[in-house]
Amino acid sequence: MTRRTIVAMPGDGIGKVVLNETIRILNSAGFEADYVEGDIGWEFWCKEGNPLPKRTVELLKKHKIGLFGAITSKPKDDAANELAPALQNKGLVYSSPIVGLRQYFNLDICIRPCKTYKGNPLNFIRRGKGGAIEEPIVDVVIFRQNTEGLYGGVEWSNPDNIVYAALTSHPKFVKNFGSVPREDLSISTRIFTRTGTTRILMAAFEYAKKNGYKSVTLCEKPNVIRETSGMMFKLAQEIQKKKFPEIELWNTNIDAQMMWLTKNPENYGVIVAGNMFGDIVSDGFAGLIGGLGFACSAQMSDEGIAVFEPTHGSAPKYAGYSVSIVNPIAMVESACMMLEYLEEKETAARIRKAVAEVIEEGKVQTYDMMKMTGSADVLANGAASTQQMADVIIEKLKTKYSNNPDYEYEKNS
Numbered sequence: 001m002t003r004r005t006i007v008a009m010p011g012d013g014i015g016k017v018v019l020n021e022t023i024r025i026l027n028s029a030g031f032e033a034d035y036v037e038g039d040i041g042w043e044f045w046c047k048e049g050n051p052l053p054k055r056t057v058e059l060l061k062k063h064k065i066g067l068f069g070a071i072t073s074k075p076k077d078d079a080a081n082e083l084a085p086a087l088q089n090k091g092l093v094y095s096s097p098i099v100g101l102r103q104y105f106n107l108d109i110c111i112r113p114c115k116t117y118k119g120n121p122l123n124f125i126r127r128g129k130g131g132a133i134e135e136p137i138v139d140v141v142i143f144r145q146n147t148e149g150l151y152g153g154v155e156w157s158n159p160d161n162i163v164y165a166a167l168t169s170h171p172k173f174v175k176n177f178g179s180v181p182r183e184d185l186s187i188s189t190r191i192f193t194r195t196g197t198t199r200i201l202m203a204a205f206e207y208a209k210k211n212g213y214k215s216v217t218l219c220e221k222p223n224v225i226r227e228t229s230g231m232m233f234k235l236a237q238e239i240q241k242k243k244f245p246e247i248e249l250w251n252t253n254i255d256a257q258m259m260w261l262t263k264n265p266e267n268y269g270v271i272v273a274g275n276m277f278g279d280i281v282s283d284g285f286a287g288l289i290g291g292l293g294f295a296c297s298a299q300m301s302d303e304g305i306a307v308f309e310p311t312h313g314s315a316p317k318y319a320g321y322s323v324s325i326v327n328p329i330a331m332v333e334s335a336c337m338m339l340e341y342l343e344e345k346e347t348a349a350r351i352r353k354a355v356a357e358v359i360e361e362g363k364v365q366t367y368d369m370m371k372m373t374g375s376a377d378v379l380a381n382g383a384a385s386t387q388q389m390a391d392v393i394i395e396k397l398k399t400k401y402s403n404n405p406d407y408e409y410e411k412n413s
Contacts, residue, residue, distance in 0.1 A: 003032040004034070004063075005033065005035075005036060005063045006033045006034070006035050007035075007037075007038045007059045007060050007065065008036065008037050008038065008066075009038040009039075009040045009056065010069040011040050011097075012042045012043070012069075012319070013313075013314030013315050013318070013319035014069070014070060014319055014324065014326045015068070015069020017319075017324040017326065017386050018069060018310065019067060019331060021328045021387060021389075022331045022335045022390075023035060023067075025335070025390055025397070029350055031344060031347050038055075038060065039055065039056050040053070040056050040071070041071045041314075045082075045094055046082050046083060047084050049087040049090070049092045051095075052100045052101065052104075057104060060305060060307070061105075065307075065308075065338065066306070066308070067334070069314075069331070070310065070312060070313055071097060072314045072316055073094070074094070076093065076094065080093075080094070095153065099153070103147055103153070106301045106303070107147065107300055107305065108146050108147045108196055108200065109199065110144040110145070110146035110297060111141060111142070111144075111203075112141070112282040112286075112295065112297045112311060113140070114138055114282065114286050114288065114289050114295065115139050115289060116139070117294065117355070118359070119362055120294070121365070122289075122290035122291060122368065122369060123289065124136065124288035126263075136265055138289050139266075140265065141213075141271070142270075142271045142273070142281055143204040143207070143270065143272040143273070144200070144274075144278025145199075145200040146200075148196050149228070149274040149275035150190050152189060154189040155188045157186045157187075159182065159187060191228075192231055194231070194235070197231060197232050201218075201232070201239050201272060205239060205240065205270075207270060208269060209247060214247065215247060215248040215268070215269050216236075216271075217250040217257075217270070217271045217272070218232065218236045218272055219273040219277055219278075219281050220251075220253070220273055220274060221253050221254055228274065232274065254273070257271075261281070261288065262288070283295070290369070292313075293312065293327030293369075294327070295312065296310055296331075296333035297311050298337040298338070298341065300341070308337050309334055310330035310333075312330055315374075318374060321376050323379060323385050324387065325366065325367050325378055325383060325385060326386050327367075327386070327389065328389055328390055332351065332355060332390075332393070333355075336351050350401040351397065353396075353401055354393050354396035355393055363392075364384045364392045365383065366384050366385075366389055367383035370382065
């Protein structure tokens, strides 16, 4: 294996501990890398007025690969109030640093797998025929357009003359909002480009073909959001017909999809959506495999820069505990996605097998897996700490999936 340099961006709250424990697991699995820490998050907003310092951008520009923990975001006024006194009243406005990274490096392709781990007590179950309990296997990979849509940041409150004049040129704005005082208006845009939409659709179809999925589901709302969702659906039809006729194209509305994912989640394979709907549907499917403690993601550009992160937040209420209680598996899975991206597929497979065995055995479980409410006393009631969960995964790696001559990497796994 070639030794690499990875930009480790722990961020806020629990991001710091889950990233540290994941790096321990990567080291134990034999992944050779140097880690340089990138400053990002709430701490740097408060003391510097910038949650994404330029030095971190330069680190990622240089080394290309990032592992990201989690960030804290707060409403506009709260963010302003927490700035250092010398920085207040200078017109600084907080914006999400992870969204900033996506925009700066055009990390437009976001991949969020949601796959069942056998034996996970949090797996979705339902009643089948005759009242039998069924546990469908979920194997869904969501492709989310990561830089456009509602997360594009093109927004106004009390729009200026130029913006307001543009809005009033649309008859539906005049009919529905023409009598609303301008100072009472807040507007967020949903902008799709043909280039960005084509890239995420192509990525979804190519992944489906490479990995043997029979269908790609477009999850949008073209019957109502006719321009943006409509363009995406039309492009999906063209791409499927011209380039991937062997893969079925399914079209579902986001609201209906949220109903169907608990009726028949095993029917879905690859799902593709715009930014907001991709975020929503990926959290929905994550709930079927155990929640955000198991939800990982990768985001990448066409210029070789990629960042890997769990989809959960920073959970600041847990960050101050003397012993961390949070589940590190989402971060571990995100690191496995990084390994696959770097063509270290054997190492990723070994880590995943170790994680799978720990989950199936059920001897060591974090508080969420034991269906406890998160609090400082869960450890006294039998829940594993973050470090203990990492320890048992490392022990599996050392005893079964590292030096065991009978273990063979499943190249098609």
